[in-house]
Amino acid sequence: MQIGVYLKELAQKALQDLYGFEAMPDQITLNETKPEFEGDYTIVLFQFVKQLRKSPEEIGRQTGEWMLTNSDGNITAFNVIKGFLNLSVAEDFWINFLKQNNSEHFGKWPANGKKVMVEYSSPNTNKPLHLGHLRNNFLGWSVAEIFAWNGFEIRKTCVVNDRGIHICKSMLAWQKFGNGATPESSGQKGDHLVGDFYVQFENELRLQTVPVLDALMNGDALNSLSDEVAAKATALRERLNDTSLADEKVAELKDELKEIARNATPIMQEVRQMLLRWEQHDEEVLRIWKMMNSWVYAGFDETYNRIGSNFDTTYYESDTYLLGKEYVEEGLAKGVFFKKEDGSVWIDLTADGLDEKLVLRKDGTSVYITQDIGLAKKKYQEFPMDQSIYVIGDEQNYHMHVLQLICKKLGMPFADGIHHLSYGMVDLPTGRMKSREGTVVDADDLCDEMEKVAATKTEELGKVKDFTPDELQRLYHTLGMGALKFYLLRVDPKKRMVFNPEESIDFHGFTGPFVQYTYARIQSVLRKVNWQQANKPVIASNTLLPLEKALIVQMEQFPAMLQASCAEMNPSLIANYAFNLAKTFNSFYTEHSIANAETEEAKVLRLHISELTGHIIRNAMHVLAIQVPERM
């Protein structure tokens, strides 16, 4: 029995019995009582005043009285202040809660038979993972784990973007400038090696763009331009002659011209050729593609392994990019889509406040959204889920909105279960990360840095001098990753957040190591008294000190917290909860002796409280994918 649910139900019955008033459960506002008032939980009465035509004081008095007599002793007192009914819960209830809940898995909900798929990570094979991917990975993993703890069967999936023009860019650069370099020959991690070739391509492209752009500005004829594009360039150039244009407009026109120039460079022509050959299954191109992708995957695996992330199923776009076309036919037949004169296929979403959206090009090839429809269907066929969660940045809100709308209109059975877990960008204190300015924070570098800081701080404190090198390494990893994950998960996913490198390596206050430290302290106490399954004395106390009670009250809320974080798909609720629990425990620990308590009764009680606090901290951190050390 959760006390919050119980009190709401009891209040509901009271209102019904006293006034014949049928209140919906969510009409009853239940809060924790503010510390300055007497009581544990508070019911807000204002919302009933109008319908019941009574003063809030009177409703409070009568409802309180009713609840007191009908609570089987669970409520021991009440008071009414203004429109607030403060209820005191029996000390026995809290002590019984402690007696009945000592499972290591306290908080975990039984299986509910429902399936949830979580897609996250979604890397490109032309770049190593960066800070943005880390937020994505941690969120995806944690949300999946939260669903698992709420009784869902989960499947974690990853969609790898392993094809397309951008992938060919690194391949071409490797061919031209690589001299046969491999991860082995260069000693470089595969994803970084490939990423460097991508950068090299972009550099070369920039160099080649300059003369082409000059030629365009001069109006020189370029045989690499189609007539259509050449005409557009001419038009742009003429508009630029207008001296009355605003600077902003000039920059915009110049950018357009630059884009034309980029596309007209020899190297871009080469890379388009390469993509064409890839699509025609050219043996040599496929060989390079497979080889370089395998380097990248080895690199990714290393990083995923390090951050403790993995997937049940990985979908490769090279396998799925042709999917979805059949649904275009289906959509046309159902009248969901319509065909334009040039043969392209569209959906009209103006009635939903959006515009017309292309689903099939005039040449009959599919676009991104078409593939996504196909992939969504494929996922559902392989794992008929009740909910399908896409962990994707909020810059794709529009795209995901369209995807869900189309699936709904096509009558796809999974359409209503699609949920875009839209998270905000990670910014630096200086602003947005920009690859062109080299401000992108690399995932591997960041992990190195976090572990290094963990090592330095641990050495400074000198508490684990007896650890073996292996144990030390594991501890640095636990602490470094704990700090990083907690830092990224403690913020509401929907919100854009700032990554401050200096703040992220702080191990004090609202951080992972703070919570980990509390856990280590608890384990230390339990070790000292040899607290084992076999020798735990039964609780005999029947009174609680304020801090003892505060801890139990907080612990009792853990299952409800798990539910809430699941409903909202929000791990930050758990991070906040774990931190607050740890904080309360630290006060308790400072204030009261556990192993050397005043009486044997108090000692036993406090040991039970400490043990369950430890379990909950471990479990809360577990769903955040953070490990806890026995010592630190």
Place this chain on the structure above:
RNA sequence: GGCUGCGUAGUUCAAUGGAUAGAAUGGAAGUUUCCUAAACUUUAGAUCUAGGUUCGAUUCCUAGCGCGGCUACCA
């Protein structure tokens, strides 16, 4: 321009329409014969502006200001 998200202590984050807006960090002042001071205690410090709805608004509505994102026959 259209659509959309966000504006809370110096800074980074909280707050299902509910009591005096919470934390952390930084600032100031303290706590170590005793279970791990990566801790604890005390203290100063904030709701972008103007209206509206309500018994009650950081929260809902309208307008304005400021900052993002999206608005490709790219993925």
